[in-house]
Amino acid sequence: MNNPHHLNPTSLKSRFTTRFLRALTKIRAQKPISSSSPTEIFRRYRRIKVAADKSMAYSVRSRRIWSRAMLWKLRSRSYRRQDPCSGRRSGKTNQAIMKKSSNENTTTRREDGVGFVEEADELRQLVPGGETMNLCNLLDETAHYIKCLTTQ
């Protein structure tokens, strides 16, 4: 593991690591001392995974389409857990927003003989917010997303 003192304090790695360590400390403080039931283990695993994704998304904030999409997903998930009714409503609104922007950007999804529409669609499903991106954005966002995933 890298010594935190050698990291550039403004780098993505450093921003992510600080946030993630803070989240882990909180998670460790919450849990009961020895709980090894499968549900508890899974719940803890989920919390860590979500903390990792949150730390990653917040380190990038709204500078990227994928991070905005991920932040939206994380927030709506927590709202839904608090109040099931409001979650359903905001889900519908977001679908409308997504559809609208995808209509504006669908120039590259027509049959233009480019030959990699299927692969591009597959990639769209893997990158957060990919469904709304045109090819140009998709490629650009993917590169940044991969950089952040390796940091994570």
Place this chain on the structure above:
Amino acid sequence: RRSRSKQSSVSSITDDQITDLVSKLQHLIPELRRRRFNKVSTSKVLQETCNYIRSLHREVEDLSDRLSQLLASTDSDSDQAAIIRSLLMQ
């Protein structure tokens, strides 16, 4: 930049832009980085990108799982538990 594609009047994205972005992506994928000087098809680059992202996702899940088990064992005496404890105490 003017696109060489016939349909450029409709699309605002040029072929050059796409080629640039694709080669930039190719450079990021370990599987394809060494083949830089042979032309790799865009289709292949996108395909390998998908595979790479999926493997990164799996790696994150695996690491989260290991972390979760480590956190559960921080009361034990293992070396790893001590490292985690010292990291989290800062």
